[in-house]
Amino acid sequence: MNIHTDKSNIKIGRSVCPHDCPSTCALEVEVLDDNTIGRVRGAKAQPYTAGVICEKVARYAERIHHPDRLLYPMKRVGPKGSGQFERISWNEALDLTAAAFLKAEAEHGPESVWPYYYAGTMGYVMRDGIERLTNVKGYSQMYGTVCVALSFPGYLAGAGRLSGADSREMQKSDLIVVWGGNPVNTQVNVMTHVGIARKTRGAKLACIDIYETGTMKQADIKLLIKPGTDGALAAAIMHVLFRDGLANWDYLNKYSDDPKGLEAHLADKTPEWASSICGCPVEAITEFAHLIGKTPRSYFRLGYGFTRSRNGAASMHAVNCIPVVTGAWLHEGGGALHSNSGIWKLNKNVIEARDAPGKRGRVMDQGRIGEVLCGNAQDLQGGPPVKALLIQNTNPVSIAPDQSRVKEGFAREDLFTCVHEQFITETAKYADVLMPATMFLEHDDLYTGSGHTHLSVGPKLVNAPGECRTNDFVHKELAKRLGAEHASFHKEPRELIDETLRLSSHPRLDRFDAEAWIDVGPDFDTAHFINGFGHEDKKFHFRADWKAAAKAASKIGVLGPIADMPEWPGYYPAHEQADEIYPFRLATSPARTFLNSTFNETPSSRKREGRPTVFVHPEDLAALGVADGDKVKLGSRRGQVTLHAKAFEGLQRGVLIAEGVWHNDAYEDGKGINTLTGSDQPAPAGGGTYHDNAVWMKAA
Numbered sequence: 001m002n003i004h005t006d007k008s009n010i011k012i013g014r015s016v017c018p019h020d021c022p023s024t025c026a027l028e029v030e031v032l033d034d035n036t037i038g039r040v041r042g043a044k045a046q047p048y049t050a051g052v053i054c055e056k057v058a059r060y061a062e063r064i065h066h067p068d069r070l071l072y073p074m075k076r077v078g079p080k081g082s083g084q085f086e087r088i089s090w091n092e093a094l095d096l097t098a099a100a101f102l103k104a105e106a107e108h109g110p111e112s113v114w115p116y117y118y119a120g121t122m123g124y125v126m127r128d129g130i131e132r133l134t135n136v137k138g139y140s141q142m143y144g145t146v147c148v149a150l151s152f153p154g155y156l157a158g159a160g161r162l163s164g165a166d167s168r169e170m171q172k173s174d175l176i177v178v179w180g181g182n183p184v185n186t187q188v189n190v191m192t193h194v195g196i197a198r199k200t201r202g203a204k205l206a207c208i209d210i211y212e213t214g215t216m217k218q219a220d221i222k223l224l225i226k227p228g229t230d231g232a233l234a235a236a237i238m239h240v241l242f243r244d245g246l247a248n249w250d251y252l253n254k255y256s257d258d259p260k261g262l263e264a265h266l267a268d269k270t271p272e273w274a275s276s277i278c279g280c281p282v283e284a285i286t287e288f289a290h291l292i293g294k295t296p297r298s299y300f301r302l303g304y305g306f307t308r309s310r311n312g313a314a315s316m317h318a319v320n321c322i323p324v325v326t327g328a329w330l331h332e333g334g335g336a337l338h339s340n341s342g343i344w345k346l347n348k349n350v351i352e353a354r355d356a357p358g359k360r361g362r363v364m365d366q367g368r369i370g371e372v373l374c375g376n377a378q379d380l381q382g383g384p385p386v387k388a389l390l391i392q393n394t395n396p397v398s399i400a401p402d403q404s405r406v407k408e409g410f411a412r413e414d415l416f417t418c419v420h421e422q423f424i425t426e427t428a429k430y431a432d433v434l435m436p437a438t439m440f441l442e443h444d445d446l447y448t449g450s451g452h453t454h455l456s457v458g459p460k461l462v463n464a465p466g467e468c469r470t471n472d473f474v475h476k477e478l479a480k481r482l483g484a485e486h487a488s489f490h491k492e493p494r495e496l497i498d499e500t501l502r503l504s505s506h507p508r509l510d511r512f513d514a515e516a517w518i519d520v521g522p523d524f525d526t527a528h529f530i531n532g533f534g535h536e537d538k539k540f541h542f543r544a545d546w547k548a549a550a551k552a553a554s555k556i557g558v559l560g561p562i563a564d565m566p567e568w569p570g571y572y573p574a575h576e577q578a579d580e581i582y583p584f585r586l587a588t589s590p591a592r593t594f595l596n597s598t599f600n601e602t603p604s605s606r607k608r609e610g611r612p613t614v615f616v617h618p619e620d621l622a623a624l625g626v627a628d629g630d631k632v633k634l635g636s637r638r639g640q641v642t643l644h645a646k647a648f649e650g651l652q653r654g655v656l657i658a659e660g661v662w663h664n665d666a667y668e669d670g671k672g673i674n675t676l677t678g679s680d681q682p683a684p685a686g687g688g689t690y691h692d693n694a695v696w697m698k699a700a
Contacts, residue, residue: 002459002513003031013461014043014516016447017057018440019595020119020147022339023189024449025049025057026456026517029441035463037061037441046517048167048452054188056593062602063439064462070423070436071466080411083429090467093418093433094474097390098481100416100432104387110138111361112387118144118366120393120421120598123445123458124351124500125493126471130392131352133475136484138361140386143556145367146399148339149687151307152553154316155338157544158324158569161534162342162553165299165335165527167452171196172333173299175291177206179319180230181303184214185592187451190301191215197333204295206288208233209305210587210691211615211657212650221288226652227585227691228309228575229278234318235570236274237289239266241325246293248327255533255540256324262542265568277571279652298328300336305589309692310682311572317544318569324540329528339450342534343522346448347503351496353486363556367688368679370402373409388416390478392471393437397426398597399661401677401688404639420474423601426664426672436468443470444493446500453521457497457512472496543567550684560683574682576694584656586614586634587691588673591660600663612641612666612673615648615657616697624697631700634658636693639675642668642700656697 003013011031017024026046030038040060044051073093078084088096104112115130134141143149156162170176170193183190197203206221207213208230216222225233241247242263252259271285292298300323307316320336328334349355362381364372372379372386380386400406410417410430419431428434442464447456472493479489488496498509507518525531532538546565550558566572578585593605600606614634616626626632628647633640634656643658651657664672676693 016456016458018121018123021187022451023187024447025053031461037462050192052189052192056599059604074434076432080430083424085434093435094477096433097418098478101388108384108387111140112384114140114386115390116142117392118394123447125445125496128351129472129475132488135353136356136486138358140361141363142366143363145365145686146688149685150312151304151316153549153685154313155320156552157317157549158320158540159533163340164337166521169333170194170299173197173203173297175204175295175298177300178215179208179302180306182213182215186590210655223280223284225278225280227587228311230306230315231318232274232277232571235266235269236271236285237322238325239269240286240289241293247325251327257539257541258543293326297331297333299333302336302338308688308690309575310689311574313684314566314572321542321569335528341450344448350488350499353488356486365686367401369396369400370405370409374405391419391427395425395427395597398672401674402638402679403672403674438464438468438470446497453519454517455520456517546684554685558684559681559686562683565683575692578694582694582696584654584695584697586656586693586695589657589659594660597661609660612643612662613646614643616645617651617653618647620653621647626699632697633700634695634697636676636695641671641675
């Protein structure tokens with residue numbers, strides 16, 4: 001059963017975290033009554049979660065019972081962006097929205113309506129069910145580029161399949177390399193398994209990043225590099241492996257496409273060459289390469305952060321080549337993992353109405369929403385302007401790049417916007433109609449986690465407050481009013497889950513009712529590519545076919561200057577370069593207690609994070625005549641923001657770090673950090689470049 005009683009006679013419900021994190025933690029939730037939860041803990045019985053969850057979700061009662069939660073449908077009565085609304089009924093909210101969609105369709109065609117969503121919930125029914133409206137009506141489709149559009153093609157270019165060594169194998173590793181990620185902030189369970197390996201095996205933790213993160217503070221080996229230079233470091237490491245006889249030639253000859261060609265390509269990619277690019281000392285590069293080469297059980301946990309750069313896909317490919325050169329994949333506790341998204345093979349035909357007849361609408365880039373709404377002809381692809389939006393559980397006015405253009409687009413008087421959300425976010429303030437949404441404990445859904453191998457079902461445990469309704473409810477009620485006919489609109493969430501499990505050849509829902517989560521991971525030989533990598537020739541590809549990788553990973557096809565991308569792994573200098581006007585490189589990295597713009601409404605998270613801050617090397621502060629704690633302005637080609645400087649020695653000079661996506665109103669003039677970030681489309685398939693910004697800085 002999903003609810004049992006503990007020793008204190010408190011009801012405990014089993015669930016799963018719905019938020020955008022590779023861990024997708026299994027949870028135990030105190031159910032105090034039909035409407036109230038208490039403490040939230042990690043489920044000890046699920047071996048990946050292992051009883052540990054992040055502090056954000058541990059305090060979830062603070063969020064689900066927040067006094068500012070949106071409880072009733074409303075319509076706008078003030079200017080767009082003002083947040084001035086009056087309460088209306090659900091019928092009026094749905095009627096107004098449907099009427100606006102039908103008007104847009106009649107005047108401009110169905111592609112003038114754009115359902116827009118992302119990772120506010122990671123549940124398949126509540127997140128992806130919106131695609132039923134898109135597919136049945138022929139509305140414009142959305143290509144999600146904020147998170148993985150750069151990292152996935154980079155991984156696929158080499159491995160050919162989006163999977164890797166089971167995360168729990170880190171417990172059996174002798175060297176764990178966390179590259180370009182900060183699991184202390186973003187995936188705390190990694191640190192659980194690292195800790196077990198260190199305690200039981202004396203394993204070493206290595207961390208490669210652009211600043212001293214919470215993860216790097218705990219590392220035994222620390223390599224601090226400049227933003228966007230991961231490919232140079234990776235190439236130099238492989239150069240040393242070949243040069244010093246540490247490459248596994250038996251493995252390379254059997255499992256890779258052209259190891260001799262790679263060795264020749266790397267002949268001049270020396271530690272001295274890499275050091276001049278990435279700023280890491282020559283001795284540190286050589287010593288680290290020797291450690292990797294002499295440690296068969298080396299596990300590479302490849303993060304997302306280092307790929308959020310214009311050269312991110314090439315950097316991912318380069319780093320992913322290292323465990324192939326050493327043959328680390330042969331060993332339990334060796335190999336690599338970026339994402340296990342390729343193992344689930346979920347058939348979402350029923351959830352998304354993929355079998356709906358009729359022409360599909362154009363596919364538009366999520367990260368280009370500012371340009372789309374401002375009428376950029378290239379983004380509109382010769383089609384009509386977007387006249388109506390359905391924004392579901394996402395906050396582009398805060399998190400989308402090039403925020404000034406996003407706000408300009410949302411402010412259009414001829415644009416109708418419906419927002420279905422849990423709080424009055426920055427985006428919600430631009431809504432014409434605002435609908436209150438449920439949270440994950442208030443509905444049923446199906447989940448997977450890219451960082452582990454468990455398929456999970458999160459059941460409804462408590463009633464929603466006020467008049468909050470599920471995403472599924474909104475999809476169905478709009479379908480009735482829009483004349484959208486499909487059998488899936490007549491199925492309840494549990495039916496959609498069960499049918500999806502059946503179509504995907506997974507255990508059925510009744511088993512999840514009994515067990516909550518089920519490990520469906522592949523066997524060792526499959527996970528470690530012992531039977532061959534995912535390409536047709538079964539080889540790992542050092543020579544990247546970027547067009548094929550883009551096609552495999554992208555919903556929209558090839559984007560960006562793909563002809564400029566390197567065939568071989570190495571440094572691809574496509575990132576924004578510092579110059580006399582913009583002498584600093586800024587990354588907008590994840591905070592510990594915010595998750596994009598989620599949790600920045602909860603008091604404990606805001607208290608811990610303090611205020612919008614930029615980390616600056618003390619020598620850079622001194623050169624600018626700025627003191628620790630002073631107010632500073634940062635400017636990029638897209639705009640400028642004001643925040644406070646914090647002296648921080650854990651980065652190289654010329655590098656700036658701004659952690660967390662704060663509410664826009666936490667900054668002066670309401671200009672949030674993504675005022676600085678760019679929305680251009682990097683090769684090979686677009687993607688968010690949040691950590692790739694050339695900026696100036698001065699005293700405010």
